[in-house]
Amino acid sequence: MAKISRWGLASAAAFALAGALAIAPVSQASAKTFKWANAGDVSSMDPYYRNETFLLAFLENIYEPLVRRDQKLGLEAALAVKWGQSSPTVWFFDLRQGVKFHDGTPFTADDVVFSLNRANSGGSNMKAYFASVKEIRKAGDFRVEVETKYPDPLLASKWAAILIMSKAWAEKNNAQVASDATKNEENFATRNAMGTGAFVLRERKAGEKTILVKNPNWWDKPTHNLTEVIFTPVANAATRVAALKAGDIDMMYEVPPQDTDNLKRDANINVIEGPETRVVYLGFDQERDELLESNIKGKNPFKDKRVREAFYRSIDVEAIKRTVMRGQSFPTALMVAPGINGYVKELDKRPTLLKPEEAKKLLADAGYPQGFEVGFDCPNDRYVNDEKICQAVVGMLARIGIKVNLLAQTRSKYFTKILRKSDFKPGETSFYMLGWSPAATYDVHNVFEALIQTPSAASKKGQFNVSGYSNKAVDELADKMEAETDVAKRNAMILEATKLYTQDYAYIPLHQQAVVWAARKNVSLHQPADNRFPLRFVTLK
């Protein structure tokens, strides 16, 4: 009763106010304005500011790379029309002629050389893409050559993430160097942009809204029909959902899992979902001789393959998919996802689940008939439902006599705890959850290099191999595939190395989480598996 009257009061008050304002003419938005929202803002307009999917994906609408990704993540010509290796250590890029920047200045090899150097210096976050590069040089007005220190078959693929900016514009505005967080000065490129892409930056209000308009002089034939795009960050998930239902936005990028069903029931809304390229997995400390957080002293149970197998085959990913993920996950047995070069479909089969007594027998054979106790580190704001997945794992392992002490914390604290230190000393964890996508190269070698090869300060490999898993045969294969240019030989190496790490139960891959977007019915768009949102594929009815 009290509740009803309270609502009565609130609505009466608001009605009075709303009534007074309703007389105002509602301005008719122009026909093809597309409004969309995401939980967070793009952190900068500088394409080298962060090596982060959302930033790069957003800026790809304004800036363009030499070689861009098509709808299936394959490579296609953008600012370069032809590219390849003229010798094992020299790459060439023949540039598109007649392209103009948004301010009308022509695009030439100077812009490319300038941009690549800018991405590899100052406060740029993209330096990792240049590890193999020895020299970048102009070889004519529309040809750029790159000399590498060793054969790098993945260079063009990696550089799909390097966006090209106008040299003249950057120099004029004193933005020749990528902004540096440690310098106490503002960079013009943080809030302004000058590229060749399908959209022009009209207005940037950091944290509030960013407005793009169509580039009428774009070199490519537009596949979109938008004239204006308004992007707004809306942090609160419930507000984002309400805004979509009310028609205040046309599309939301991150859909909270609990709202997907609700949105699917709305006749005006389409929910678009597909697997993401990131694999979420669990890892164990196989490096220390005694676990940091366990009641077993003097030895490390995870060094025994039978223990890892018992863990792996007791975790029911299908149940996690059904209950925790509400169907929005794609269980996997591999550390890479479909769509990534080097994904081996025939090996993507998880071994069958063990009954608790079978798993207990494996543990007993390994010398732990009573099970044991172990700490478990999880983020609680990094992956979809991360903490809930970990809680489910705790329950599943309890059935085989493993007492898991879960510590779920915010990402900044979490990563500090578990990641390797600068001298490659192992992080402070015994059992942990991580997610990884080879976002730089779209190739499995990145996964071997970062997660599976033996960690070593000398070779710089295995930096994110938190577990310390080490298998010499895998190490050798991974090093060989890095420089192998023969596709068939390389695929054989990938197959072999993939078999080795899966048979070792090196990690417990769980699933690819689903990329879930939602849009109003009048919007048609394309959703790539790497969670980029290219505006050039959007049409409004």
Place this chain on the structure above:
Amino acid sequence: MIAFILRRLAQAVGVLLAVGFIAFSLFTYIGDPINAMVGQDTSMEDREELRRKLGLDDSPPLQFARFIGNAASGRFGLSYRTSDPVGRLILERLPATLELSLCAAIFAVGLGVPLGVYTGLYPRHWTSRALQAVSLIGISLPTFLIGIMLILFFAVILNVLPSFGRGDTVKFGWWTSGFFTWSGLKALILPSITLGLFQLTLIMRLVRSEMLEVMRTDYIKFARARGLSNRAINFGHALKNTLVPVITITGLQLGAIIAFAIVTETVFAWPGMGQLFVQSVQFGDIPVMAAYLLLVSFFFVVINMIVDLLYFVVDPRLRGMGAAAAGRH
């Protein structure tokens, strides 16, 4: 009076230093911003290098001293999250928060005082009882729930008000205002109600109990005996005598409205300082958090001082006494 204000300002500096110091001691517990600042492929050396350059490996007192030193010369540094100058980030967000807080305060005081007077004068009338019952819910429902319910009702179901954002704004120098466009005014309604509802109930209940108290006093009876009009008695004599505690509470609540607009701003994607602060906490953006906390504590000090000065205006007894005595409460 001048001495009183000067003393208050000196105290303000002490408060700011204390807040700053506590803030910096706590920042070590929010985690490491470096991992959020760099991409996943960034090498360990580069991470260490960045940490060293930002001075994050220094002790909290040293970081604090450096921050105060820079702040004293007007440099608040660059945001770790966006690389924007912190001073500008906050200045850009300040108008949105202040306009929202102002509207919420007007809503709370403008409705709270009359409703309080009404329920105080007619405590047994059924409308007063209903208002009392309703106000209980206003105090007990969490802000974000009220906000979401309002959005659901007015934006999704009725589709008359925007669900989020600030609408179109007009620029006056560095100040942006939503008061001069229809979309700006419409956008203010729901957040203002959400933010001000708690204060409204609080003020209403306070005025009511003070009114009940005052209406029983002798001078009100004398005033009636003198044949003064109800209007003169209720507002000229009774209400005026209830105002000292009301001003205290309203003043403190105004500070709270500004500081705790955080929740409302997050729900309505309102581009104000509160939202900026939430984003900064998630990221570990120390320069922005430090500057924000100092600014909010500065607001509190200033509002408190204004409240103390207002006592002189409403309470003639204080004008005869020393200013220092009035400063204590």
